Amino acid sequence: TSVTVDFRTHVDQSCRYSEEFVNIYYDCMDKKRRNLTRLYLDKATLVWNGNAVSGQDALNEFFESLPSSEFQLQTLDCQPVHEQATQGQTTLLVVTGGTVKFEGNKQRFFNQNFLLTLQTEVQLI
C-alpha cells in the first residue's frame, strides 16, 4: 500500500543520494582535502581506526595531518535509517569498502561508514 511505496521510493532515493555523496566525499578526500570538513556537522565525530576526532577544528587538523590519499571505492551500500532512531530527521546509513593508498604507505583495504542527515547535505558521523 502507500507505506510500502513510500519505503520503496525512500530506498531508491537513498541509493541515489549515497552514490552522489561518496563521489563528493572521496573526491574531496583525495583532491581537495581542505573541503572535506565542510561535509561534517559541527558536532560530528569521526572514529578512524580507533582514534576519535570531534569538532570541526579537530577534524580539520586530523585531515591535514593525514597523508595524501588515493581511494578506490569497490563496494557501496546504503540503508535509510529507521525514523524511530532519528526522530523524523531523514538519515541514511552509507557503508563503503575498497582499497586506499596513503602516500608513504602500502595499499590497504578499508571499510568506512557514514550516517548522513539530509538537511543541508551535511553529515553526522
Place this chain on the structure above:
Amino acid sequence: MADGGNYYNEHDDRTAPQFRNRKGKGSNKGRSYDRSRRDRQRGSQSGGFGGPGPRSRLEDTDADVTMSDSSQDNSSQHRFNPYERSFRKGGDGRFERDRRQGKGGGGGRGGGRGGDRGGGGNGGGRSRSGWFKVTIPHGRKYDKKWLLPALQNICSVPFTAVQFYVDQNRVHFYVDESSVATALHKCTHKITDTDGYKVEVHVNPSAPPSFLLADLKPEHLEHLRQCMAKRFDGSQQALDLNNIRTDPDLVSQNIEVVLNRKTNMEAVMKIIEENIPELTGLNLSNNRIHKLDELTNLVTKAPNLKTLNLSHNELKSDRELEKVKGLKLVELWLNRNPLCDLFKDQASYISAVRQKFPRLLKLDGHDLPAPIGFDVETPTIIPPCKGSCFGSDEIKVLILQFLTQYYSIYDSGDRQPLLDAYHDGASLSLTTPYSTQNPSRSSLGEYHKDTRNLKRIKDSTVRFRLLKHTRLNVVAFLNELPKTQHDIASFNVDVNTFTNTLLSFTVSGVFKEVAVDGKSRESTMAFSRVFVTVPAGNSGLCIVNDQLFIRMATTEEIRRAFVAPAPTPSSSPVPTLTAPQQEMLTAFSQKSGMNLEWSQKCLLDNEWDFNKAAQVFTQLKTDGKIPEVAFTK
C-alpha cells in the same frame, strides 16, 4: 698483433689490414648498426665502434689490445675454436644486442658478410653468435634419454646438446656449430615416437645460452670484490665503477663484469650491500646500463647514497629512474643517455628528474636553481591503529552485553530467537567484495549470492529486493546463512554516534564457518558490521538497521584469531603449534603458495611430514583438486 685484432674487431682477424678503418669492416652488419646508433646518441665521431671517448681511447692502446687478445684466446669460458669464439665475443655491445633481438640475425643487412662466418646454411641462416637453438615442439612428453640418442642416431653430425630445458610443452637445447644446426634441421620428421607421431625439429640461430653469459663463479666474485675495494674511496665513501668491464684487474683474470647484465649488476649490488652500506657516492657511468631494476634495493641497503653517476649509459627513459626514486639524491649525472634526447628542453628535463628526486641540487654537473618552494616533507605517517572506541564506559557495557547475547544466538545454529533483537521495521543488507572468482568455488559463495553493492548493481528493483526489510524477513534471511562461530574476544567496536534515541556502532572481527556436513575444510572470514539501534525496554538495544560486510580473512587475521579456546563445545580446539611446526608451516605455505589455514590442514592431514604433505599437495594440485580459496592470503 697490431690493434687491428683488438677487442672489438677480433672476428675480423682474417682481415687484419683493415684494422684502422673500421668502416671498412662493415662486412659485419652489426657493427654498422652499432656505430650509427651510437653516433646518433652520443654524438661521438670516433667512427668504428663509435663509443664514448674513453672507450675509444682504450681501444687504441696496445696494452688494452694485448690483454684482450690473449684473454680471449685463453679464457676458460671459451671451449670452441678461436675463430668461432672470437666472433662471438666481438664487442659486448653487439653481444648484448643480439640477446635483445633474440636472434643472431641472418641475412645481410649491411652489405655482404665476409666469408662463411656464421656458417649460413638452411639451418635457419647465419648466427652471429655462432649458436643455434633447437626446439622440439612437443618435446615435453619425451624422455630426454630417449630423445637425444634418437636424434644423435640419425643426425649426420655428432653434437652436444647444451642447456637442455623444458618450456611448457616444448623442449629446447643449444648447439654451437652451423653444420650441426643444418644437420639437425634435416632430422625433422624423421623420427617417429611411440605414439606414432613424427618428431619435429626446429632450428634457429640464437643468442648464446644464458648460463654461458652471466654468472660469476665464487672466485670471480672475490676478485670483483677486491677490485671494487680498490675503487672505493674511503675518505669520500664513494665507489667508482666507471667502465668496470675494462678494469685491468678483472681483465687480467679473465673476469667479465658487464653491468648491463642482471646477474653481474646484482653481484655488484650485493657486494655493496655487504661491504659498504655507508656508500654516499656511486659512479656507474660507461657501463651500457639500460635498466635500473637491480638498483632498487639500494634505497634500503645504501640509504646514505647522495651522489649517483649514470652518465654514458643506455637509459632510454626517465621512467627507469622510478626504480630508484627512493634515493635521497643530491647530485645526479644522467648525461649521455638516450633519455636525455626525449626532452624538448632543459627545463622539462630538469623538472622530470626533480620530480623523482626532490632534494636534487646538482644535475649533470650543473647546480640547479633552488626548487620552487613546495613542501618536500609531506606527511606519510598515518595515525596508529587503536582498539575499540566506546566513548563511555556505560555505553561499553551496554554494547558488550548486547553483542554477547546477540552472537551467542547467532552462532547457536538457530537464529530465530534473534527476532527479539530486531525492530519491526528493521532493515538488513549484506555486502561482499567484488570478485571475479567463480562463486561456486569461493568460500564466500553463500554470501556472494545476496551481496548488495550499489557500485555493481544499478537496477533499482534488484537493489530494493536485496534490502531485507521487516524483522521477519531479516531473521529469515539470517537463518539461511551458513553456521558460524565468531571470535568474540577479538571484536573491535567503534561507536559512531549516539543520541537519546540512537546508538550506532561498528563491530569488526573474524568468524569461522563451521562445517556442518563433516567436510573438514573450515574458512575464516572477516566482517565489519554496522548496527543502528534504539533503546529497548530495560537497558537493552533494539536493532533498526543492520549492515554486514564480509570478506575472507587475511593470513594475519587468521593467525591472530581464536587464540583463546572457543567457548562453545561444538568448536574444535585450535591446535597450538610447536616452534618446529610453526617453521614447517611457514615453509610449506611459502613453497605451496597456499595460505596458512590450508597449509596447516595439509600438514595436519599428513602427520606433519613435510615431504609427504608436499607430495600430496603437488598431486592434488596437478589433479586440479585444490580450490582457489586455498591460495587467498
